[in-house]
Amino acid sequence: MDEANWRTIPELIDASCTTYGDQQALVDGEVDWSFTELRQAIHQAAKSLIVTGIQAGDRVAIWAPNTWEWVVAALGVHVAGAVLVPINTRFKGREAAYVLEQTEAKILFAVTDFLDINYVELLKETEAEKNLNEIIILRGNQNHATTLFSEFLERSSGCSEEEFTQRKDAVAGEDLCHIMFTSGTTGAPKGAMLTHTAIVRGYNDWADIIGLEQGDRYLIINPFFHSFGLNAGILACLMKGSCILPHPVFDVQQVMERVPKDQITMLPGPPAIYQTILNHPNLENFDMSSLRLAVTGAAAIPVEMIIQMREHLGFEKVVTGYGLTEGSGLATMCRHDDDPEIIANTSGRAMPGMDVKIINDDGKEVERGHPGEIVVKGYNVMLGYLNDPEQTAETIDKNGWLHTGDIGIMDPEGNIAITDRKKDMYIHGGFNVYPAEVEATMLRHPQIGQVSVVGIADERMGEIGYAFVVPTVGQIPDAEEIINWCRKEMANYKTPRAIEFLETLPLNASGKVLKYELREQAQANRKI
Numbered sequence: 001m002d003e004a005n006w007r008t009i010p011e012l013i014d015a016s017c018t019t020y021g022d023q024q025a026l027v028d029g030e031v032d033w034s035f036t037e038l039r040q041a042i043h044q045a046a047k048s049l050i051v052t053g054i055q056a057g058d059r060v061a062i063w064a065p066n067t068w069e070w071v072v073a074a075l076g077v078h079v080a081g082a083v084l085v086p087i088n089t090r091f092k093g094r095e096a097a098y099v100l101e102q103t104e105a106k107i108l109f110a111v112t113d114f115l116d117i118n119y120v121e122l123l124k125e126t127e128a129e130k131n132l133n134e135i136i137i138l139r140g141n142q143n144h145a146t147t148l149f150s151e152f153l154e155r156s157s158g159c160s161e162e163e164f165t166q167r168k169d170a171v172a173g174e175d176l177c178h179i180m181f182t183s184g185t186t187g188a189p190k191g192a193m194l195t196h197t198a199i200v201r202g203y204n205d206w207a208d209i210i211g212l213e214q215g216d217r218y219l220i221i222n223p224f225f226h227s228f229g230l231n232a233g234i235l236a237c238l239m240k241g242s243c244i245l246p247h248p249v250f251d252v253q254q255v256m257e258r259v260p261k262d263q264i265t266m267l268p269g270p271p272a273i274y275q276t277i278l279n280h281p282n283l284e285n286f287d288m289s290s291l292r293l294a295v296t297g298a299a300a301i302p303v304e305m306i307i308q309m310r311e312h313l314g315f316e317k318v319v320t321g322y323g324l325t326e327g328s329g330l331a332t333m334c335r336h337d338d339d340p341e342i343i344a345n346t347s348g349r350a351m352p353g354m355d356v357k358i359i360n361d362d363g364k365e366v367e368r369g370h371p372g373e374i375v376v377k378g379y380n381v382m383l384g385y386l387n388d389p390e391q392t393a394e395t396i397d398k399n400g401w402l403h404t405g406d407i408g409i410m411d412p413e414g415n416i417a418i419t420d421r422k423k424d425m426y427i428h429g430g431f432n433v434y435p436a437e438v439e440a441t442m443l444r445h446p447q448i449g450q451v452s453v454v455g456i457a458d459e460r461m462g463e464i465g466y467a468f469v470v471p472t473v474g475q476i477p478d479a480e481e482i483i484n485w486c487r488k489e490m491a492n493y494k495t496p497r498a499i500e501f502l503e504t505l506p507l508n509a510s511g512k513v514l515k516y517e518l519r520e521q522a523q524a525n526r527k528i
Contacts, residue, residue, distance in 0.1 A: 045076025227329030426455020
């Protein structure tokens with residue numbers, strides 16, 4: 001691995017400008033910037049934040065799709081010494097308000113017209129808007145209470161070079177850079193506190209392992225609010241001199257058209273993306289020959305798919321990996337020259353500077369080939385959950401091991417195969433879904449007395465949610481009505497795709513729901 005010569009994101013931005021200068025850094029519509037121009041734009045945003053009154057350590061949130069404005073605003077937050085709080089674009093107003101309140105965010109960058117959604121309007125029903133100092137509109141129409149991004153950037157002229165340089169250079173490696181929210185099994189999202197050095201060191205290694213190179217053209221379809229989009233996307237491009245091409249909404253046809261048009265070489269995503277492209281009826285009409293690199297994970301992958309990705313899509317390298325937000329999004333990775341069987345059937349082995357082991361319920365390491373909980377230790381582990389020392393202590397033990405809640409098996413070479421989820425979390429289209437959070441929301445429906453949600457296998461989405469509902473006494477609920485209600489109350493990927501009504505939920509002797517029985521029943525009765 002190449003040792004990085006930067007410890008913070010501001011240092012990385014300066015280094016990318018020095019190293020790659022006039023090379024193409026970011027292309028999005030009319031914007032076509034070199035690394036030098038990108039740094040200028042980021043520094044302008046940072047100066048504007050300083051003039052606006054943002055102090056080192058303040059929290060600034062972004063709730064917007066993948067665009068050049070997201071890149072500039074987010075990295076401007078880092079350069080100003082503040083902490084970035086990315087918000088999931090699928091969140092509803094109540095979910096976003098919770099994140100804003102927990103972090104005490106001073107400013108929110110948002111959009112008002114993404115997929116016909118006005119994020120500022122969604123906050124109107126909550127208290128969150130009152131606690132913000134300002135809402136800045138990255139794209140869309142403003143109202144009297146908001147500021148356009150262009151107006152915000154004009155403030156930069158009020159910041160002296162001396163004050164700007166002082167603030168930028170004061171950012172330290174151990175400082176927080178992001179607070180990334182991961183839904184918790186307690187039913188409320190939890191903010192993982194991540195540091196500059198962990199992120200820049202980890203993703204420099206990540207980029208080396210996958211073989212990202214100078215001049216690669218990286219179509220970032222993974223959302224920027226996610227570790228994969230921000231860290232393995234934006235930051236990895238700055239590290240290796242690759243060009244950032246943001247893609248706001250995944251649509252197979254659009255992606256297939258963009259590959260030849262933009263000469264895309266790097267296309268990451270969950271397995272469902274590649275499977276959909278491979279199954280496209282007009283695949284032979286698209287020139288996919290520029291594709292070179294694929295990085296995937298977050299679901300089981302057929303070996304045949306890896307082979308087809310190489311033969312039919314022309315990928316030279318296909319790499320899988322495993323990570324979780326609490327570990328800076330990193331833990332294990334396959335290497336690009338691994339056998340297709342290893343790449344398809346495992347998530348690889350520990351990354352440099354990280355330890356991974358499989359333990360039993362007593363905390364003892366199990367023999368290779370036996371299942372147990374995956375635990376991770378290393379510089380990548382978060383500082384803890386924001387405002388939640390209890391959950392932090394439950395997740396990171398006194399010896400520094402991060403307990404993932406995932407069940408896995410390690411082979412003799414150290415490769416991990418993830419077999420189950422201790423905490424019942426399932427993955428829908430690459431997004432983690434935590435049943436406890438979904439259940440807590442569904443219980444607010446007047447006709448639902450009890451509910452238990454499980455994830456079941458789905459060919460297209462990896463897994464889907466299947467809800468078992470015990471109706472409130474005297475009520476005869478309608479499954480379609482409940483699903484539509486859920487779509488209004490929670491992000492679409494969290495919404496169960498099927499509902500089955502029961503008189504009682506199956507319980508064990510201690511009163512806990514027997515989810516494994518429900519999973520079997522859901523799989524057997526599946527109607528979708």
